[in-house]
Amino acid sequence: MTVQESPAGTDVFVAEWEEWHRHKDAALAHEHGFLAVTGLYWPNAEPQRFPGAPGVWSAGDDGVTVELDDGEELVVDGVTVRGRHHFGVLAERASVNAVWGDAVIETARRGGQDVVRPRHPDHPLRTRFAGTPAYAPDPRWRITGTYVAFPEPRPTTVGAAVEGLEHVYDAPGKVRFELDGQELELTAFEGGGPGDLLVLFTDATSGVTTYAANRALKIDAPGPDGRVVLDFNRATNLPCAYTDFATCPLPPAENRLSVAIEAGETIPYERKSAAA
Template sequence: MTVQDVDRSSFTEEWERWHRDHEEALASPHGFLAITSLRWLSPEPTRFEDAPGAWSSGPEGVVVELAEGEELTVDGTPVHGRYVFGVIAERASLYPGYGDAVIEVAKRGGNDIIRPRHPGNPLRTDFTRTPAYAPDPRWVRTGRYLPFDEPRAVTVGAAVEGLEHVYDAPGEVEFELDGETFRLTAFNGKRPGSLMVLFTDATSGVTTYAANRSLQIAAPDDAGKVTLDFNRATNLPCAYTDLATCPLPPTENRLPVAVEAGEKIPLERGGQP
């Protein structure tokens, strides 16, 4: 695709629809903006002010002990007393209900956690929008997927100090920008065969969030061709709240150029409209 080939009006309208849908998901009643705390579980049963029960983590996995009158809903079924969620897989989450809230039960960086999500959290109810660069076809780049012989385990840091994440990287994505060639380590995306890259660039910490941005890439075609639409580079939850455990980009994904496309620093973090 070249800039000349694009109907700019349709391109902008499509981007606006996509961004509106993305923001609605972010600010949904139980989205990341609804999180009221991040609780690291230990073997000692502990109560928290924004969740029912006493929570612990041990050989059985995550366990909650609900007092008389307390209730959670698991898969539509009310539960009372002692309930064992079991051992949760890394990066997996469960969402038992608690009134109009949900209590996310998850594992991040090898640690069991809970993150209550309350629709009335001010971060969610006060949310308006995320500033972004105006969509520009220049930032839609054709690239090439370079698969590894075998997926490589890549350890990256996290928004939470001392925490690490390990992802399987199936390959790299190569693209050109202003006559220079760049390669980004890619992780598996949200859909089968798709890819995701975490990156920073020369705008990071200036107009875009300092720690990271994320870009989803559709599955490569049979020739390995991919499309990188940097207009759809999005913030991770840690751009909005300190209650997220987002991964940081691998070192090689720190681009030395300014990618003036996609989402900017959120207003909640001092970003400019």
């Protein structure tokens, strides 16, 4: 069911969407955000140097280690480190940002593998960022649905933007909704706040007007009756839509919709330029 808006309510709706979109793009373009990433590296037992990062890096069962050269230093959790620094074993989807001058060297764990990603604020992808294109906000795409919880959260394995990598997420339930008389449903993952949900999906616009691999939609925690609101105007690109240095998850197979969701963010200018 589409949530109806009065003309005055529509003006507020559009203004709130524009503010949300500005804030979302500002976070993306933060000096050490994803647009600042200059490389994606996979350390292993063989010590190696990575462009844009100091020292020599290696990884094993005990996590990632860097051997810094004389005169080099990193600031980790506010502490200056020199020589050999061991980051330890990181939990899946955890990250540690080590400051190096005006840059940040991210050490992370993704898909069961260790990752090193330098982030430099002068990276052209960031400095030339002109915002994310999107469909004009339309209340028609703010749809009421119903959340149906599974008896137990289901571990769900999905692919990744990086070939050969897989992610595992807990799916606590699914969201059902109706669009143009068609009953649809999406498997939902746990969101960022208590009870909040996240759905990853593709639709008939994917690869045409929207990014081919995925889009994401955050959903506020369901009400006591299971009611949820899916505001597809706020369907966003994940970092992999802008850069090849991201390990974003792909939607589960059941979240590949056959309908066209002509709402939310469209293919970034940066990805269009790369394709051209």
